[in-house]
Amino acid sequence: MEALPDELLVEIFRWLRKKPSYRCKCVSKRWRDLISDIWRNGDKFKLFNSGCFIQEKADIEEDLYGDTDYSVLFFRLDDKGEMTPEESLDFTEWTHSKMLGSCNGLLFYCLKSAGKMQYGVADPVTRESVLLPLYPGSRLASISKSPAALGFVFDSETGHWKLIAVYFYNRRNRIGVGVMIFDSEAGEWRTKAARFSDDSAPIQPKFVPDSSYLEASAIYLDGALHWVSLEYLVMFFLETGIFRVIRLPETLNYYKGLAWESEGRFYYCQLCQILGLCIWVLDADSSWRKTFCDPVPSFLSKLPDWFSSDEDDEFGDQCGQVLCFFEELHIIYLFLDDKLVCYHIAERMITPVEHPTSLELYSEVSSMRHFLTEWTFNVSNGRAKLPDCGTKRRLADDDKSGKEVVSIEMFRELSTQLDETDEQISQLEENLCQREAELCLLEKKLQELEESLEALNNIRSSSSLGFTKREFIGETQLDTTSDRGLVLDKMFHGHHGGYERGQGSGWSQGKCSVSASSTEMYRELSRREADTQERMTRWHKVEHKFLLPGSMILTLMLLRECAECIRWMNN
């Protein structure tokens, strides 16, 4: 690294962001001197020199005081004009603030709470912010809650800046005007006497200041702030306190045009339904000169396929806002039909802008398009300093992305847990189903067994007919069931002989009929026995597989007893 010539080191340092370059300053004396030189010469920090922010009303609903929350998105513009979200500028302070504009590296915002407005200035690089003092009991502040126009003036020699707030109010059918100026050097607000110039008198009665237009950034040029408002250009000469209003170039739509300063001249650009995309320059004699025009047919022919227009030769209703001019590349960002496109002035070419993900908001807020305000900020002419008034506060990182990451991680974890639980539940459910089925089977079997027991008892009680039965079986049936008949017979003889003898005479009367039914019963019982045997072997298998609940175990025990009994009978 020591071997690298200065020019190469400078080339590397120029590409560093602020923070790493502060760290690099600490590496060695040579590095410190080189970096200091870069800063002293006002060389741009390439990655940080151009960007834009897009502000939208977060909510259409206004609160009690007519305020809304705004959401602001910062983008970095690279050397090809592509926008990438600039996350290093996401601070929590913006949550309840409205971004007003930028001035040589400082960001101005407005903190609205409970109807009160307080201006704040932030240096995103040092991550410090200062809230400006409130207006000193200003009469103006009570007239209008928010100023109609704001502007910033930066003195590159002293590094100080002024914030100019302009109020318009109705005074006997004429527009009155009040101006408050905050000077960063003095650290306080001052009122400035202001009046309309004589030559703007004819326009003045017709002039309706529209704060949604005027609140956008002012262009500071030749000692005057320039605002664009509807059909008018409003100029405020800082020294004399004179307002001048002149008409904007004749166009036939009221879509917001865009003004910018380039090489000491004031430019105005508008997408007009009749003329196409036009750029005018303001000449010294306050007249407009058209310097660029891309007529409608030629402009339309370049539009990408997605551009929907009802008629081919006209723009749709909801298109045509000029958002931003990027001087380094001579490109204009246009908001066309809810999409952001890039117009290359030199090539007269339209390219779609790759939508950074967060910009997808657009399609959903198309009806709020006119709330979009946009500024570019750069630090090319030296950096502005924070004023020495009030206490400096640290800008807090907007943890939103961090939280998102965390929540996504948590979400993932939870969802895997959920998946596992789901699986477990479905397994359990399956088990339950199986067990229920088992239980059903068991109950059925129990019933059958009970029935067969009953049948056995019946047979036992009618065992006096045993011999008849035996003869019957011996004569007619010598199939598999006959064995069991014999077994049963034997059992009855062995165990219940006395009983049979006692009951013998009574039963003999119904000999024939009982004999027939008992044969049937024997057959049935034998069949059931076989069935049960088969089921029992199946059940022994099942028993090994599943741990059965208590009631089932009882049933099973009962069954097993029955089986024992049957097995014993078989022997």
Added chain:
Amino acid sequence: MSESTEKKMVRLRSSDGEVFEVEESVAKVAKTLQDMLEEDCADAVIPITCVRAPILTKVIDYCKDQVMISSSSSTTNNPNERTEQERKAWGQKFMEGVDSSTLCELLVASNFLNIEGLLNLGVDKMVSMIQGKYPQEIRDMFNVVNDFTPEEEEEIRNQNAWAFERDPYYKKRSSSK
């Protein structure tokens, strides 16, 4: 067609004496060499005094690739043409595994030979290596001698204390990848 069959060769000698023979078109990617060749001193071996052989190999690799792209880009629909993404990916791959000292030498070489694309790649790589590191880490990485007294260093640190705090943005980024 006849041009391509007899490609003009140029010989380059690195600082450690190794001689590389490359096609003229490849050498011409380097503006410095292009100027020399146009002034017609092509027969002799061109000494590249400040570039060692391994570095020169890498540089020639880069130039060859550039020639491959540009020669085929004249025809439409050629498979070698790269999109912006592919170009970036290629650049990253080219710089992959290049250590800090090689990177410095590459920067010097591309600066001397005036190869803008390679210089940009190198600067990008260097910036990415510096970003998110503390001064001592940077010193270690690039063998820079700390010539500040502890008091001096402390002073600079205090002036910009915010820059030495933990870098949530950077951390977030690196951890999310």
